[in-house]
Amino acid sequence: DTAVSQTPKYLVTQMGNDKSIKCEQNLGHDTMYWYKQDSKKFLKIMFSYNNKELIINETVPNRFSPKSPDKAHLNLHINSLELGDSAVYFCASSPGATSRYNEQFFGPGTRLTVL
Amino acid sequence: AQSVTQPDIHITVSEGASLELRCNYSYGATPYLFWYVQSPGQGLQLLLKYFSGDTLVQGIKGFEAEFKRSQSSFNLRKPSVHWSDAAEYFCAVGGGLSGGSYIPTFGRGTSLIVHP
Numbered sequence: 717d718t719a720v721s722q723t724p725k726y727l728v729t730q731m732g733n734d735k736s737i738k739c740e741q742n743l744g745h746d747t748m749y750w751y752k753q754d755s756k757k758f759l760k761i762m763f764s765y766n767n768k769e770l771i772i773n774e775t776v777p778n779r780f781s782p783k784s785p786d787k788a789h790l791n792l793h794i795n796s797l798e799l800g801d802s803a804v805y806f807c808a809s810s811p812g813a814t815s816r817y818n819e820q821f822f823g824p825g826t827r828l829t830v831l
Numbered sequence: 832a833q834s835v836t837q838p839d840i841h842i843t844v845s846e847g848a849s850l851e852l853r854c855n856y857s858y859g860a861t862p863y864l865f866w867y868v869q870s871p872g873q874g875l876q877l878l879l880k881y882f883s884g885d886t887l888v889q890g891i892k893g894f895e896a897e898f899k900r901s902q903s904s905f906n907l908r909k910p911s912v913h914w915s916d917a918a919e920y921f922c923a924v925g926g927g928l929s930g931g932s933y934i935p936t937f938g939r940g941t942s943l944i945v946h947p
Contacts, residue, residue: 720874757869757919759937772934806874817863817882818925818933822874 719743720823722807728829729797736793737826739807747771748790749820750782751806759806765790766812794828802830833858833924835938843944844912852907852941854922863925864905865935866896870918878920881905892916917945 720741729735741748749772750762764772765784779795790807807823834857844850856862863882867875879890886898896907905922919942925935 757940757942759875759921759940761934764934808875818935819865819877819880820867820875820923820935822867822876824874825872 720807720809720821722805722823722826724826725824726827726829728831730831731797731799733797734793734795735797735828736791737805737807737828739790739792739823741788741807741809741821741823743809743821745809745821746787746812747810747818748784748787749808749810750790750792751808751822753804753806753825755803763790763792797828797830799830802828804828833862833936835922835924835936837920837922837938837941839941840939841942841944843946845946846914847911850907850909850912850916850943852920852922852943854905854907854938855903856905856922856924857903858924862905863933863935864896864898865923865925866890866894866905866907867921867923867937868892868918869921869940875921878907912943912945914945914947917943919943 722739747766749764753759762776763782768784781793784790804825804827806825808820810818836855865880866878869875878894879888881888881898919940921940922938923935
């Protein structure tokens, strides 16, 4: 069983379109995250949800809107896609962001290419 | 604020040679330290972690890391590298409180290239 899964794995789309990425974890974790990895492999946290509540919202354009219907799912919707949004987006989960033992479990990533 | 520095962007080693990847951290209290590996086209996988106790920690795939408080370092080592170890390696420090949550900070990664 996959612990953290994401769909789709690849996403190729035109500028201006709207797209969504879905994430699910079956680890029973309380906290989920979205990270963006750029072409130089730099990993930057975007959002974090703890039990469906948004707890971290880094400086991310309003075009990005996360949604957590329950603590096992975290989706990312992106409006009006731009060239600079091209990156690999990783979903992750952890037992709880209120613990310092905050080991992250990552999904396989979604490679988004905006043309 | 916590931070992590991985001074080497790329490291090239021959298969069978030993490996050491450097990681320096900045953190005011006892750090919580992690090494992750990202194989091509995949997500990050935890190799090992240090929270307290023995400063030499063992991880998966034959990796180990040593915590040195005096040097603010947590270097990753492997005695004999295999071609399958070619990947991106990330050091991370946790324990920093942000908005009521402990969010880890990742280094920029070191790309390991293994020559046959």
